[in-house]
Amino acid sequence: MASLVGSRVERKEDKRFLTGKGRYTSDINIANQTYAIFIRSPHARAKIKKIDTSKALKSSGVVEILTGEHIAQDKIGGLIAGWAIRSEDGSEMKCPANPPLAKDSVNFVGDPVAVVFAETLDEARAAAELVKVDYKVLKAVSNLGEAMNSEAIHDGIDKNLCYDWLLGDRQKTKEAFDKADKIIKLDIVNNRLIPNAMEPRACVIDYNTASEEITCYTTSQNPHLSRLIMSAFGGVAPENKLRVVAPDVGGGFGSKINLYNEEIVCSWASKKIERPIKWVAERTESFLTDTHGRDHITHAELAVTNDGKFLGFKNETIANLGAYARVFGTVTPTYLFGPCATGVYIMPAAYSNVKAVYTNTAPVDAYRGAGRPEATYTIERIVDKAAMELGMDPIEIRMKNFPTEFPFKQTLVHQIDSGDYVAGLNKAKEMADYDGFSTRKKESESKGKLRGIGVTSYFEACGIAPSPVVMMLGCGVGLWESAEVRFNPTGQVTVYTGSHSHGQSHQTTFAQIAADELGVPIENIDVVHGDTDKGTFGMGTYGSRSLTVGGIAIVNACKKIVNKGKRIAAKMLEASPDEVDFKNGEFVVAKSNKKKTIGEVAFASYLPGVRDEVKSPLPEGDEPGLIESSFFDPANFSFPAGSHICEVEIDPETGHVKLDKYTAVDDFGTIVNPLIVEGQVHGGLAQGIGQALYENAQYDDSGQLITASYMDYTMPRADDLPDFNLGFTCTKATTNPLGVKGCGEAGTIAATPTVMNAVINALGGKEISLPATAEKVWKACKEMKKTNAEAA
Amino acid sequence: MKTFNYHSAKDVKEASKLASSNSAFLAGGMTTIPSMKLGLASYKDIIDIKRIKKLTGIKVSGKTVTIGATTKHSEVASSKDVKKAIPSLAALAEGIGDPQVRNRGTIGGSIANNDPAADYPSACIALNATIHTNNRSIDAEKFFRGMFETCLKSTEVIETIEFSIPEKSSYQKLPNPASRYAIIGVYVAKHKTGINVGVTGAKSCVYNDKDLAGALTKNFSSSAIDSVKISSSGMNSDIHASSDYRANMVKAFAKKAVDAC
């Protein structure tokens, strides 16, 4: 049987998705369900003086209306930050309480204050309009740059500062800078983004009055984690009385890592009103209350020699946490950001200093790439600026500073096990026809257009695990992953994974791995995920960890199956276990050439005895059945890397940027399914390009989100994008048996600086801020024309 | 969405009779339904006019193209007759929104709504359109009155829009990157009787830019536009485009339009 790992197996999930048969949370309806509508603060910052529900309670169809007072009475806990980050001075970070329904104060537009449950959605809406909330409106802190000098939003959190964190060595960095020929400086704003999963958040809650068990169907990237938080911190129900199911989920991009107010409130309320509850976010609610991404203000400096060697790097960043610190909110701008800020380069000295602050805006948390796009943007922009100021080619300066020996101890944290950055950049250079750029530039110029080329080399630390490391860094849980592999007596296999697929195609990839390990046809393998009642436990999917952590747990569980199978087969074939070889789904004894298929062995394992035809006594000490589980905790993160090159053509008359060519060369180690990996890269690139050219979440001074719909928030569209030219290099990860590295976030990480470097190259080095909208580019073109005219 | 009474009118007379200051006609619904869902508008009566056969279809005579009010954007975009008579009009329709919107939205709904960023109003201005309603015929220049405002009475139904076939014409649009409505759109049309430059998106209401038209009357070439000064005062300004940018883009897109004529 040919190996499936490495082949373009068509996605098992496509049939149901493409024929509209996906089963999402809002497809679930439970008899007698009520409908929830949340009443949200229209103000960015206010005190709640009074909530009057009397009129609304009399409205037709209303079952119940609950507020923060009820939450407090029932001692229901709130939302939490999952990582404890310490400041440079050793002090602990400061986090405000985040009750599921605000009782005393609201801190962003969309902060929920009350909830109506009614017989129909229309009745719930009508009643919600009758709930009177009396607010004392306060001055909002909506500007990140001014947040530390503004009034404190939360009691006891001085300067709105959560922490002032340092990674690296200030003194050594200073010494390096003292030796520099030149210091390159760069100020950037990493624009705020709204994740915009296609499926809005939703939850459907079913309280079983007989078993007293709550079932919460929800749009989550990690149902087990949601159950844990809802039980341990929310106090909604003990874990054994709480089942969380995340069925098909239409995209998350990090925004569905968090447990949200609505899931806690509806789970708690369902038990209180003894009725099922359904809540589905409207698109406006998604814009206002899904966690947002990025939003940094950074000052960076790079110390270089005249011949382009890097000596040191400084990164001073203010990161926006929004109104509250959520699960990955505090780690995203620190350990997911700081270490990667020195990029793929040998950097003798460096530090990253991050001040995370609260503002009256939606909570900011992990968004595809989480910290690594911000880091890569910073270093790749400043490296390009250095090349320009030194009069060097952008590829030459990068090559000059790449490490060539692996493992490579990166400056700030990571020990990178494998990579070949030179090969990646060379391949990208060739695929992009880098040398032909000047000819294409002339052609563009002859049409009155400007053309620019941009290069980015990146590495990222993903496959977020090893528990000992992440817990040392402040994580509240261990980030291993689990799997259980079950052989049915009749030979099909069910794989339970703690990873969660919300677009990642685990049903296919994981089945490919199991098919190879067990020698079972892929059609006979089902992958089950997303239900705390099925399988062992799971830490979920984010940080490109599914395959590198969850996938390996499956490999290991399969290996245990094969080991037990060998013992059983040995008994059946009258040999000793070490005489049994397992290959292509068959247990073979070489000396006698007798064999049993794994299906026969599985069957035998469930019928441990002798009767008529059946002769399958179990070996001594083995229990019946063929079910194994594994918890995998890798020794390190995984470190994908690559080089991307793109070309843009700019119309100076309008400022329109046309993305003309895009080449991505990535090293993801072993690739299990190229079809799926290419899809992941395409999607990632689209999002990274979106940040570079289109997307920008904006709040006004009063804290109103002015980009709260698709009329104003610009998503990248298919017709904005060129055909992507993808290539791969491969250095296998040494920290897992498949040699795989994560691939889900790479596109997003690399694309933003690649595109901006190209735009700025076209503008002759003129800096512009993210995103490069037509008007900004047009203005830059005008100024360029003026400068050129003056020079001439 | 608030509850409302739904009526399906069998003819224009019935539609007009059912209408009041608290009603809306339902053509494509691409404006009315989203505004109702978002709570921006609510009506007592919704009067569906899609079943009225008379209101749909395209007719080309020697000098004019006449389009029924409930003709969909996709129908105008793909009409062989329109493509032949006024190719720029078919191209305009092809550039509205996305396929879903084009398969529902109608020309009558678009001009009745008179969104300052809508495309069709510029065509009406540039192509000397006459808007025929159930009780009068109105020149385009008089029809569009202000932001989301026309001279239509609440009981008045647009039946057809009659466009003059120009010698040459082109519509050039700078789409809003998020919504794809026009940040600005410039429709240049050269008729035997004169030149019109319909501009949409720039101000609170579509207008005929007389300065551009004047310059082009003297010399129909994009270089003639270079010397025209376009003031940004009175121009729209939002997160996607400042008034200064809009003013400059009116000029840039007018040049593009002339070059494409």
Ligand SMILES: Cc1cc2nc3c(=O)[nH]c(=O)nc-3n(C[C@H](O)[C@H](O)[C@H](O)COP(=O)(O)OP(=O)(O)OC[C@H]3O[C@@H](n4cnc5c(N)ncnc54)[C@H](O)[C@@H]3O)c2cc1C
């Ligand atoms: C996502 C999206 C993108 C869009 N992009 C664009 C774009 O790029 N460019 C653009 O120009 N437009 C755009 N539109 C608007 C679209 O063209 C609408 O279809 C149009 O504005 C309204 O036409 P309708 O047939 O849908 O009207 P409806 O929504 O049915 O009605 C709108 C109004 O017109 C009135 N009305 C309708 N028909 C008549 C009639 N025969 N007589 C009198 N009054 C009438 C109704 O009473 C109502 O007040 C977009 C819309 C959406 C939803």
